[in-house]
Amino acid sequence: xxxxxxxxxxxxxxxxxxxxxxxxxxxxxxxxxxxxxxxxxxxxxxxxxxxxxxxxxxxxxxxxxxxxxxxxxxxxxxxxxxxxxxxxxxxxxxxxxxxxxxxxxxxxxxxxxxxxxxxxxxxxxxxxxxxxxxxxxxxxxxxxxxxxxxxxxxxxxxxxxxxxxxxxxxxxxxxxxxxxxxxxxxxxxxxxxxxxxxxxxxxxxxxxxxxxxxxxxxxxxxxxxxxxxxxxxxxxxxxxxxxxxxxxxxxxxxxxxxxxxxxxxxxxxxxxxxxxxxxxxxxxxxxxxxxxxxxx
Amino acid sequence: xxxxxxxxxxxxxxxxxxxxxxxxxxxxxxxxxxxxxxxxxxxxxxxxxxxxxxxxxxxxxxxxxxxxxxxxxxxxxxxxxxxxxxxxxxxxxxxxxxxxxxxxxxxxxxxxxxxxxxxxxxxxxxxxxxxxxxxxxxxxxxxxxxx
Numbered sequence: 001x002x003x004x005x006x007x008x009x010x011x012x013x014x015x016x017x018x019x020x021x022x023x024x025x026x027x028x029x030x031x032x033x034x035x036x037x038x039x040x041x042x043x044x045x046x047x048x049x050x051x052x053x054x055x056x057x058x059x060x061x062x063x064x065x066x067x068x069x070x071x072x073x074x075x076x077x078x079x080x081x082x083x084x085x086x087x088x089x090x091x092x093x094x095x096x097x098x099x100x101x102x103x104x105x106x107x108x109x110x111x112x113x114x115x116x117x118x119x120x121x122x123x124x125x126x127x128x129x130x131x132x133x134x135x136x137x138x139x140x141x142x143x144x145x146x147x148x149x150x151x152x153x154x155x156x157x158x159x160x161x162x163x164x165x166x167x168x169x170x171x172x173x174x175x176x177x178x179x180x181x182x183x184x185x186x187x188x189x190x191x192x193x194x195x196x197x198x199x200x201x202x203x204x205x206x207x208x209x210x211x212x213x214x215x216x217x218x219x220x221x222x223x224x225x226x227x228x229x230x231x232x233x234x235x236x237x238x239x240x241x242x243x244x245x246x247x248x249x250x251x252x253x254x255x256x257x258x259x260x261x262x263x264x265x266x267x268x269x270x271x272x273x274x275x276x277x278x279x280x281x282x283x284x285x286x287x288x289x290x291x292x293x294x295x296x
Numbered sequence: 297x298x299x300x301x302x303x304x305x306x307x308x309x310x311x312x313x314x315x316x317x318x319x320x321x322x323x324x325x326x327x328x329x330x331x332x333x334x335x336x337x338x339x340x341x342x343x344x345x346x347x348x349x350x351x352x353x354x355x356x357x358x359x360x361x362x363x364x365x366x367x368x369x370x371x372x373x374x375x376x377x378x379x380x381x382x383x384x385x386x387x388x389x390x391x392x393x394x395x396x397x398x399x400x401x402x403x404x405x406x407x408x409x410x411x412x413x414x415x416x417x418x419x420x421x422x423x424x425x426x427x428x429x430x431x432x433x434x435x436x437x438x439x440x441x442x443x
Contacts, residue, residue, distance in 0.1 A: 070321075070323045070324035070325075071322075071323060071324060071325065071326055072323060147301065148301075148338055148339070151338065151339050212357045212358065212359075213357070213358050213359065215358070215359050216355075216357060216358055216359040218357070228340055228344060229344070229347040230344065231320070231321060231323070231324055231343075231344040231345070231346050231347075232346065233324045255317060255355070255359070257353060257354040257355050258346070259347070259353050260346070260347055261347075266353075268353070268355055268359065269359075270355055270359025271359075274402070293323075293324070293344070294344065295343075
């Protein structure tokens with residue numbers, strides 16, 4: 001009797017009237033393995049890169065494209081850019097000079113094979129397989145290596161001059177046949193991850209607080225919990241405004257201090273000359289963005 | 297162009313009396329002229345230095361600066377929070393005493409009560425004293441002329 005095959009995965013079916021054929025059974029299992037890998041590829045794979053959808057409406061850049069977090073330029077959140085700016089379009093981003101994302105890995109993870117993939121604007125895929133602990137990939141495409149082994153900090157770097165649609169770092173070794181398709185995490189998940197590393201309080205936000213004395217005003221501002229207590233970066237040389245109902249002023253003559261914990265920042269303004277009435281509620285506005293950075 | 301992993305520097309700024317007015321990391325300072333470097337290294341402690349070097353807030357609730365930086369030789373008996381080298385001389389960060397901080401504080405001048413209630417009270421008090429003065433004046437100016 002001729003061998004028949006299942007309709008979808010074309011698995012060979014054992015002839016019920018014939019002798020027991022172990023070869024056909026093993027061939028069937030091999031086909032199941034490959035078939036299921038192809039059928040389910042990309043559905044349950046974790047992409048370890050954050051903000052890796054480089055299409056304009058999905059790419060998060062809280063400080064603006066090629067904006068600054070402190071003195072460091074970022075193409076967008078979590079992607080450090082050293083030099084030339086990247087340009088972002090609806091369908092892809094053209095990298096200027098190389099960009100880099102840093103992340104933590106345990107020793108066990110870093111010594112496991114990973115696949116780094118670039119999904120290019122023209123539809124092709126460039127991928128490399130290796131262990132982050134020993135470095136793998138190409139500087140001209142995508143490269144993964146250790147930044148600081150003691151800190152367990154690693155990086156993925158995308159080479160300059162490329163037009164990239166998506167990027168991914170998957171645990172496991174994939175081949176051209178089994179390479180997962182890009183799975184967007186969704187804007188909400190990406191934004192939540194990005195907020196752990198950087199947040200911007202926009203200029204002229206009304207920050208409520210209270211006067212402590214004739215020269216002192218304090219305010220607390222709640223933020224979504226960040227990776228660690230962030231550093232605060234405020235452009236200097238600008239006037240601040242404080243309005244307390246009794247007193248309204250825009251002044252450059254002040255000292256500003258800020259204390260942070262991962263979920264809250266405390267701003268304290270000390271005027272050089274006393275003008276407040278103590279223990280009055282008031283409002284503070286700054287003319288520039290407040291950049292909170294917990295970047296790696 | 298290559299990526300260079302330079303260590304982050306931790307810097308402080310002081311006023312003319314060596315009181316610390318600011319502390320920050322080189323990651324967030326565009327221009328470090330006028331700042332003093334107190335530490336250097338890789339990692340979060342140096343990258344995000346603001347919350348990692350001074351145990352208490354930089355100012356108290358009155359806005360008075362709490363810390364100072366000075367040569368160790370000038371304050372041998374005071375506990376140094378962090379030591380560093382500045383132009384070949386050993387310096388340290390110290391917490392200022394309560395007396396030193398109080399000496400910087402100017403208590404607020406009493407502000408007149410501008411509320412309607414305060415004004416009403418003041419007007420009533422002025423009317424009262426005015427009436428009393430008027431009565432006293434009348435007594436002084438009045439009198440019978442002896443024929």
